[in-house]
Amino acid sequence: MIISSRYFHISYVVRGFAIGDQTSCIENFKMANFIIICIGFLVAASAVEVSAQGGYIKYPNGPNMYKLYTVQKSYKDAQKACKARGAHLADVKTKDLHNFLVKRIKKKADYWIGANDINAEKKWKWSDKTELKYTNWYPGQPNNLRGNQHCGLMWHRDQGYRWNDDFCNKKKFFICEKTARG
Ligand SMILES: [Ca+2]
Numbered sequence: 340m341i342i343s344s345r346y347f348h349i350s351y352v353v354r355g356f357a358i359g360d361q362t363s364c365i366e367n368f369k370m371a372n373f374i375i376i377c378i379g380f381l382v383a384a385s386a387v388e389v390s391a392q393g394g395y396i397k398y399p400n401g402p403n404m405y406k407l408y409t410v411q412k413s414y415k416d417a418q419k420a421c422k423a424r425g426a427h428l429a430d431v432k433t434k435d436l437h438n439f440l441v442k443r444i445k446k447k448a449d450y451w452i453g454a455n456d457i458n459a460e461k462k463w464k465w466s467d468k469t470e471l472k473y474t475n476w477y478p479g480q481p482n483n484l485r486g487n488q489h490c491g492l493m494w495h496r497d498q499g500y501r502w503n504d505d506f507c508n509k510k511k512f513f514i515c516e517k518t519a520r521g
Pocket residue numbers: 480481482483484488503504505
């Protein structure tokens with residue numbers, strides 16, 4: 340009687356451990372799977388955003404992709420640099436696109452965009468020669484300082500990077516835009 344009772348006790352304890360270990364093992368396995376799935380998801384998400392096309396980022400609400408270049412160039416040289424990559428300076432035609440680009444600024448600086456009135460004073464046009472409808476000028480801009488500011492940029496002096504017209508020969512960072520390929 341005593342022996343069988345002891346045996347019962349021991350077997351119960353052993354079984355208890357076994358069940359406990361099994362449960363925690365399953366929990367650990369589930370957690371490991373969960374972490375692996377999460378990591379996989381993050382990697383996939385970043386791979387979608389930074390496409391294989393030279394670091395250009397697809398704008399989800401339009402057909403184009405964008406890259407912020409942190410090399411300083413005059414406006415004309417920035418235009419040339421974009422063109423050499425099958426792109427042009429970014430035509431920021433909506434507030435949503437403006438915000439999308441601002442979120443991706445890592446180096447606080449001015450960034451040339453497509454807006455300019457090089458061809459005719461006060462007739463601001465985008466790179467694609469269309470007139471500006473949506474604008475996001477900083478209050479008091481464009482002021483055409485000294486009668487010689489014809490190139491638009493996202494202005495680092497404003498927290499929201501509202502736009503300023505500046506001297507086209509100044510060297511600035513710039514944003515290129517090109518059509519996203521399927
Ligand atoms: Ca200005």
